[in-house]
Amino acid sequence: MASTTNYDESSFRVLKGLEPVRERPGMYTRTDSPAHIIQEVIDNAADEALAGSAKKIQVTAHRDGAITVADDGRGIPVGLHPEEGVPVVVLAYTRLHAGGKFNKREGNSAYAFSGGLHGVGVAVTNALSLSIEVEIKRDGKVHRIVFANGGERIGPLEEIGTCGQRNTGTTVKVWPDPKYFDVPKVPMNELERLLRSKAVLLPGVAVQLDVEQADGSVSSKQWHYPGGLAQYLSELAGDQEPVAPLFTGEKYAASDDEAFASGEGAAWTFGWFDPAVPAESYVNLIPTVAGGTHESGLRAGVFEAVKSFIEHHALLPRGLKLQQDDACSRLSFVLSARLLDPQFQGQVKEKLNSREAVKLVSGMVRDPFEIWLNNHVEAGKAIAELAIRAATARQKNAKKVEKKKTSGVAVLPGKLSDCESEDIDQNELFLVEGDSAGGSAKLARNKETQAILPLRGKVMNAWEIDPDRLYANNEIHDIAVALGVDAHGPNDTPDLSGLRYGKVVIMSDADVDGAHIQTLLLTLFFRHFPKLIEAGHIYVAQPPLYRVDVPAQGKKRPARRLYALDDGELTAIRDRMIQEGFKPEALEIGRFKGLGEMNPEQLRETTMDPATRRVLPVHVRADALDDTLRMFTLLMGKGEASNRRAWMEAKGDTVDADL
DSSP states (O other): OOOOTTOSGGGOOOOOTTHHHHHOGGGTSOOSSTHHHHHHHHHHHHHHHHTTOOSEEEEEEOTTSOEEEEEOSSOOOOSBOTTTOSBHHHHHHHOTTOSSOSOTTSTTOSOTTOSOSOOOHHHHHHHTEEEEEEEEEETTEEEEEEEETTTEEEEEEEEEEEOOTTOOEEEEEEEEOGGGOSSSSOOHHHHHHHHHHHHHHSTTOEEEEEEEOTTSOEEEEEEOOTTHHHHHHHHHHTTOOOSSOOEEEEEEOOTTOSSSOTTOEEEEEEEEOSSOOOOEEEETTEEOTTOBHHHHHHHHHHHHHHHHHHHHTTOSOTTOOOOHHHHHTTEEEEEEEEOSSOOBSTTTTOSBOOTHHHHHHHHHHHHHHHHHHHHSHHHHHHHHHHHHHHHHHHHHHSSOOOOOEETTEEOOOTTOBOOSOOOTTTOEEEEEESHHHHHHHHHHSOTTTEEEEEEOSOOOOOTTOOGGGGGGSHHHHHHHHHHTOOOOOTTOOOOOTTOOOSEEEEEOOSSHHHHHHHHHHHHHHHHHOHHHHHTTOEEEEOOOSEEEEEOOBTTTBOOEEEEESSHHHHHHHHHHHHHTTOOGGGOEEEEOSOGGGSOHHHHIIIIIOTTTOOEEEOOOOGGGHHHHHHHHHHHHOTTOHHHHHHHHHHHGGGHHHHO
């Protein structure tokens, strides 16, 4: 057991102010580029417009990488906070969980429908910037304050001039610190997309982007959508015509609504395209690129309305059962939801998690759309025909699903990043959890011998799946096609000559969800590809949970970066460094939330480079085959819930030993 003789009060390090952000920026924002920390500033300006206090948002991209965001809103308050005794603008930029968006349920709330309750937005921007200049016009006065050195205030809040009583607003100039980001400058295409969406969602608000060019000139773009969401969706569709006219509407809860707060609801436009046009969704003007519960609510409301229309007009063939995917697979939409207290997945706010959003949006959409369908019967029948055709095709293909083939040759999955070598013994396929980690893995890999197949979500539990239905699951289908081996049983003699990789490496996060994904994939291979395990082709990667930065020790000992697989290894590394003469507080320890948080260099070093990685070969002992079968049945069998519970209660603390 590791020694704890030096573990005392001095071992604890307290991170103050904005230090936690600088220590682990990936927990608070995206680190691929400064786009998200700039978005936080733009969102503040958009919140002013949403509150009806701003009519113009102007963003300038400077040649040196700085970004200026200006609005004509009310201006951030500059007076002293009644409890803290510090100017409110200083609190906004230097304190986590401080802001004007927490008292939403008060009738005079300034931000009833802002992006969330996190309260860390511009404070994170400040922490990860070289410098920030804030100029505020309010109450006939112009104030200015500067932050630098990782968020520290440089000098006091100064009154630098006067202005008209109606001349109000906030101008913020940000210089992002390149050391925290993979790319030092904000990608212009992403910035344009964000600003265009604000123009779409804020009728009457002028949005402008000025970009300083190398020759000193300035190029400008302005966005204005008098046609609102429908005009935007038509622009996204390009030359594609919808199957039926677009349906556009909005509905918000009244003050006497018993289920939702006054003003909660949604605005939308949607239609059916073949093929479908990419959908976009927003919550309180925040882009939710990963979707979420509000999108689920829209699809639920649309499905119920279409289903009711089909039943009312007796359009459904006998024996055919309609499912939501049948009606929504080609549905394209732009959705803007308003929630009083939205709960997002992480500070980046890319996915909405609020459970009540499903009921809210579906309830707001269903009745107006059902009325529209019955008032536009021909359009309704065209949509119904599309859904019925999809349901018929699904039912026809449900009996047996074969791997997709063209001219007898399996078509490799489009998301597979294949390797260049044809030497099967050297080739490796990494099955990676999530698109984010998949992107890092693609940059970290050796393109000659390493292929990447990112998996979306969790693979289906394949323990009790009929082999004829196995390929109905897209992820399992893609894995089989990429491997070049057909599914088989333990007593079969499959043809392994088509195997395209000598090693198949399961690479998931070092957390509970990652362990679950490992278990699901191992279940798939053990049940339906057992000969791959028997031949020694399956491996499990061992990514680290912690990173330990050790400072330089004189001229002969440069700074080092060590990695720990778990808490035990972390303790061992700490003890070893203390024995080498380092003080505990000199060691900087970072915890990886997942593979996607590692930069490509770290992922290559710890998990992918054969010289430095740790991978575990998967094998089943011949004398333990029956025990292994029983354990898989207990853990993965659908009818084993009670036995599984009893086993967990009896042996949960010794799970590693039993497995």
